[in-house]
Amino acid sequence: MALTLKAMTYFTTALRHGNIAKAAAELNIAASAISAAIDQVEAEFDLTLVTRQRARGIQANASGRAVARKCIRLLDDYQSLLSEGGELKQSLSGTLRIGYYAPIAPAFLPQIFDAFLPEGTNVTLELEECDNDQAQDGLMNGKYDAILFVAEDARPAIAYDPLIEAHPYCLLPVAHPLARQSVVSMADLAQEPLVVLNRPVAAAYYDGLFRTGARDAPVAAYATSTEMVRSLVAAGRGCAILNMCPRTSETYSGEKVVARPISDDLAPLTLAVGYDKTRPRRSVQDFVNACRSHFAKSGPARCVVGR
Amino acid sequence: MALTLKAMTYFTTALRHGNIAKAAAELNIAASAISAAIDQVEAEFDLTLVTRQRARGIQANASGRAVARKCIRLLDDYQSLLSEGGELKQSLSGTLRIGYYAPIAPAFLPQIFDAFLPEGTNVTLELEECDNDQAQDGLMNGKYDAILFVAEDARPAIAYDPLIEAHPYCLLPVAHPLARQSVVSMADLAQEPLVVLNRPVAAAYYDGLFRTGARDAPVAAYATSTEMVRSLVAAGRGCAILNMCPRTSETYSGEKVVARPISDDLAPLTLAVGYDKTRPRRSVQDFVNACRSHFAKSGPARCVVGR
DNA sequence: AAACAACATCAGAAAATCAGAGGTATCGAT
DNA sequence: ATCGATACCTCTGATTTTCTGATGTTGTTT
Missing domain, CATH: 3.40.190.10 (Periplasmic binding protein-like II)
Incomplete structure (x- = not known):
């Protein structure tokens, strides 16, 4: 793995400019680093790919151009990997998997989805009814992106936002x-x-x-x-x-x-949304936000019976 | 460029095993390096991709699997880049570009090609007649893989093997x-x-x-x-x-x-083959060898007039 | 011949990487 | 309930890699 992406970047940039110094300027690094990168690429293939002509820059030979093409292709793939990865986080597309221990979830979940999923977004919802423990298991092992569960029974490892106290x-x-x-x-x-x-x-x-x-x-x-x-x-x-x-x-x-x-002062159950707070995907965060604002409003949509 | 190929390798290997320690064993590195690599990948995408469950190994979530798939794809591409690069050097296929300052080259070059290109090899020959300087320029800037030229006029930077002294x-x-x-x-x-x-x-x-x-x-x-x-x-x-x-x-x-x-003692011209001696591609080296052995034999095929 | 442009090389500094030790959580068996 | 095995995490110091900046060399241009 001597041939790093960085070396390929330097190599292709240098070839594009036909000039080590210009490439160094573009990349904001020292020219010697570029030169070293070219050496690395050549060493990796054990081929002379570039002719270095002092005072005239560098020039790739046919093999060099072939390698550069392949490198550029790979770097492109790399970039798209990164941006696709970013989209995984950014975009609303993808699958949103929710496990819920809230048998009456059908009463409010559709409304919540309406709120944060504008028409045309291609989010696939995977909704699974389960019990409180299964929900938390699923959240921890990646089966669910978010869970609706009872906070009173929450494990310490689960990060959640309380949504509503249901008396x-x-x-x-x-x-x-x-x-x-x-x-x-x-x-x-x-x-x-x-x-x-x-x-x-x-x-x-x-x-x-x-x-x-x-x-x-x-x-x-x-x-x-x-x-x-x-x-x-x-x-x-x-x-x-x-x-x-x-x-x-x-x-x-x-x-x-x-x-x-009920008039008595009984302990309520807290409905909460659990999710990975450290790095939520955008659609997950949106879902959580939608849940919160849904239950922040008053009205029958909150699905509780007030005293 | 925080996400290196190495990190991707570690990451995908770990996911494949579902176990950091096993991956570390396979890769002959410390488990901490794997763990760090996973952290890197997650940091790069700013997403949780893996759930780490002590005593139970690691498990990728859907995003993690998606990223892993893309990484594996990229690593495959990388491997094929390397091996294709290797083939550039190894195989006889490809193009062999020869510039020659030897007007009678048609008298011997075909025979030389016969000698080192067995039937069925798909080497494309590009033969260009030129003068001695053009030949050397072309060799230096990568236009030619090898040149046939007059060694008396050779520049210091050109590496060559003398083939024959032509009186x-x-x-x-x-x-x-x-x-x-x-x-x-x-x-x-x-x-x-x-x-x-x-x-x-x-x-x-x-x-x-x-x-x-x-x-x-x-x-x-x-x-x-x-x-x-x-x-x-x-x-x-x-x-x-x-x-x-x-x-x-x-x-x-x-x-x-x-x-x-001619009976007089006149300076001969030396026909030489110039090429990149430091990293010759296989087909180039083969060509040079064929040239040498061709002119090593005696006989009319050497295209000189002996006294 | 002098000035300039451009690559090569080298030493030291900075950064990244790694191994290994020690710690902790979980599971299963006793 | 305790113990041992497993497997991940964190931290430290060593090693390796990478980068910079200075200096040298080479070839071009004026």
Whole structure:
């Protein structure tokens, strides 16, 4: 690897000028460095490529010109490698891979994408629903560019921006008596059968919520998907406590549910976006920014139920 | 130019192994060098390309794999540049450009080419007739790979191998009285009209030859080509003194000439092959060798007239 | 002959590279 | 839970490479 890109650059520049001194001036280095580079190239091929005529500059012979052509080609390829690499960082094109532990992400993610992906950008989205740990694994090993996850369960190595604190709320069938209240309390719920979202982080969280308040009624159902929880609630199976909520009150089953804030001071869950903060690709950074500004606004698009 | 070929090599090797230590072993360098190279590549693109998981090696993310692909491509191109360069030196293919100041070169060059160019080699010959100075210029500035020229007029910078000493001989019409002698002397020629080859080096040389011996007869003709001299001689215009001679006694005019050695001790001209001795391409070296062995043999193929 | 232009060479300085030691995180087995 | 193996990171000093600037040489031009 004696023939470095630098040597090739010097070599081709010198040939282009036909003059070592001029090349040195252009490259802002000493002429001797150019001369040495030419020596290197010749040594590498063990060929005389250039005739050096004192007081008349240098001139490449046929072999020299052939080598120079190839070198120029390689340097061009190198430049395009660099700029393509730059585009990897700069451009919005490419693939944006997002893992999310946020079952109601469909409620807001499309809107976020709309905000930072103008029409015509050819970004391919890869969206993968997963649990909090998988998301963090995926972020660390490069599977995901960014993750939406619950910050309370964040590992120290994960860099993230909090997006929103989602306080738990109560999901009720429309016909439920509590639905007539604008706010419900944990005490209100003590008698209610519950439909519990049984997902890694969520299960422990809900468990924590109820450890304080006494529970009389049994758990009516465990479900591993948010929509199942919602549909069970809509069908009157019980109430549920959730943190984020879609923008529709209608469930897959066609029936409706009602969301009511909880008056008790319960620990919220923080939705956060995790990503590589040290060197984010532009599209990743844009996505993060879009997430932040999305949740910075108030309104139903934030998918939380305020007290 | 922070991203060197070396760094790319280390980077791609590390990714291929998914393991810095293994890559270091393969490349016979310290692991820290690999790690530094990866840092360099990432810094160059200002992107995280690799996730380093202690005790589990390294893993490229999508960007890393993309960059690696491009790097591998570039390194391949680099390798082929090197090997093509090697072929420039090694192979017999390519172009062999020869300038010659030897008007009778057609008498022997084809035979020389036969000797070192086996059938099927795709060497393109570029043969250019020129004068001694042009030949040397062309050799120095890379226009010619090798030159056939007169060594007496060689510049110090030109490296050459003498091929043959060509003593002057006398060219006579077949019907000329002197043609009956097996040898002629300068004195014999003093009375004869001369046909003089009027070419840069030759003119001075012949001038020198006659400065010593007295000349009575005028110069019958000056001609700038050997064949014209021969034809003029054949036509009886006069005699000529030349150094090398073709293998035919017939001239373009269809008439014949006779060559006779000169008994006087006159300075010969040395036919030499000039070339770049420091780094000859293989085909050039082969050509030179073929020239030497051609003129090392005795016989009419040497194109001289012996006493 | 003198002035000028341009490459060659060399020594020392600056920079890059590398090896090796020591440290730390992770995983798996005990 | 602890220990050992693995594998990456960081730091330091040595080595190698590269560069500069001065000086020398050569060839051209006036």
